[in-house]
Amino acid sequence: MSVYQWFVFFLLVQIVHFLGTWKLYVSAGRKRWEAAIPVYNAIVLMKIIGRPTWWTVLLFIPIINLIVFPVIWVETLRSFGKRSGLDTFLGIITFGLYIYYINYTQKLNYNADRNLSPENKTADTISSLLFAVIVATVVHTYFIQPYTIPTSSLEKSLLVGDFLFVSKMNYGARVPMTTVAFPMVHDSIPLTKNKSYLTWPQLPYMRLPGIQNIDRTDIVVFNWPVDTVHYFFEPKGIPGVIKPIDKESNYVKRCVGVPGDNLYIKNGIVYIDGKELKLSERAKPQFSYTAKIRASENIDYQSLFSELNDYNRDTGGFTDKNSLSFPALTDEMALKLKSISGVYDVQKIVDSTNTRFSYEFTYSEKIEDEEFLNMISRLKESKQFYIREIAGNKILIANLTKDIVEILKKQKSVINIKETYDIFPHSGDDQKNWTRDNFGPIYIPGEGKTVALNLKSLPFYERIITTYEKDENGNANKLTITGNEIRLNGKVVKEYTFKQNYYWMMGDNRHNSEDSRYWGFVPENHIVGKPIFIWMSIKGINDGIKNWSIRWDRVFTTVSGEGQPQSYFKLFLLGLVIFFVGEYFWKKRKEAKN
Secondary structure (H helix, E strand, C coil), X not given: CCHHXXXXXXXXXXXXXXXXXXXXXXXXXXXXXXXXCCCHHHHHHHHHHCCCCCHHHHCCCCCHHHHHHHHHHXXXXXXXXXXXXXXXXXXXHCCCXXXXXXXXXXXXXXXXXXXXXXXXXXXXXXXXXXXXXXXXHHHHHHCEEEEECCXXXXXXXXXXXXXXXXXXXXCCCECCCEXXXXXXXXXXXXXXXXXXXXXXXXXXXXXXXXXXXXXXXXXXXXXXXXXXXXXXXXXCXXXXXXXXXXXXXXXXXXXXXXXCCEEEEEXXXXXXXXXECCCCCCCCCEEEEEEEECCCCCCCHHHHHHHCCCCCCCCCEEEECCEEEEEEECHHHHHHHHCCCCEEEEEECCCCCCCCEEEEXXXXXCCCCHHHHHHHXXXXXXXXXXXXXXXXXXXXXXXXXXXXXXHHHCCCCEEEEEEEECCCCCXXXXXXXXXXXXXXXXXXXXXXXXXXXXXXXXXXXXXXXXXXXECCCCCECCEEEECXXXXXXCEECCEEECCCCEEEEECCECCCCCCHHHHCCEEHHHEEEEEEEEEEEEECCCCCHHHCEECCCCCCEXXXXXXXXXXXXXXXXXXHHHHHHHHHHHHHHHHHHC
């Protein structure tokens, strides 16, 4: 919904409120018109029901207001003598409209001095739980959010099994865009596969002021921009679920490019505006390596792999009897490998030529083709292929074999097949040989910046224009291409001015990270927050609880900062001891005085 639509909705709510409550206001000794003034009517209502004025603020906070509104309905009914369980049930189940019935058909007896305390233990428990949920939701949404590292894309800096606190304040807390959702959960209800939210209505993007901008080398949590589909196609051909921005999957990567940067990658090294990007001491970029071994040497391979892998991640193996492969080694680990007797010819793998291609399938919705839809579903379920639904009845599938391509080509609903490239922007002759290690140059756009728009530059910014940004009325932009002519919403354009900032995110584990090299820019409205603190770290988190062990050296460590991470857990324990000992003696002293 646009700002205008929300304004109209707000006015309609005020009308509904006035018509349903004005007699209640009069019965409570207030003026009729006080029920009609937006915001002021809520302040007056808080006084009528005997609740703090600041509760009014809670009515305008997304998600939290879903909890507060039913409380206000019930409190309003009780203020006028409707205290039975049936009254409470009807007030909630009718979304407050039961108050209309009370307002127009019942004799109104306002009780200004009613007892505000819970009537029994059950009511007290419910009241306490609601208060706890409200406080936790405020903290979770606007201050600090817990997060768990699921993959090894930032290995060494952040490990699989790290439990983080992510600050919403550093970059400014984003106001929830999804207004109807379960509090404190992401896109699904725990223990179920059901959505935890409604896609309508949506608030426009808004962000509170932050204390810093996103800097190069910052580790950032964001919503995955291409996570537009939950289930790509159901077996019966039902389209997948389109996720709202704030319900897209959470990703964590390192920002290596900010608005206005010209970025390129050469032999795995990132350059910004022609200069090598300097990472902090805590950042440990990793690459794939191969090595040869002499069969005559007595090598302890178990110790070898263990020494090169402090955190027990699968980091190497044999490709043949005389060759080893390591998917993720730092420069220091590679030097250690070279120093081992019997190991020689240690080589970093650098992709200089693109050998990985994707295919874009255009299909017809008018042709019923259950076999094609079932094939897409099976490919998705295999988790061996990157699959993305594109506007205009298109599906992009990466890493397909020629055999599968030929089978899909024969399906009756398939109209056209286009070969593309796995590396962003997935098209263009100049980009055909871009790889994960040799990439660019590419310009990272910023709010208010303008770029020339032509057939050569369009692939870089097409998704920004058609998906991430809207026209002046809040509607999706429509791009059409006729020959060399590009039209935006029906008008010929030769340049485009961006409406928000964009960022380039990459994992430190360069050969085991799905990042901007594959799916492009991260819009500012997708930014969630900045990881600041590791409060727990469990080794073997995905191997079952029996195989868990705590990495004590990582507990209570900061994510950012200079030098190697230092654990503050011992200081935390010392602080607890001082607190409890001090509290004990304070109570003893107080008892002695009494």
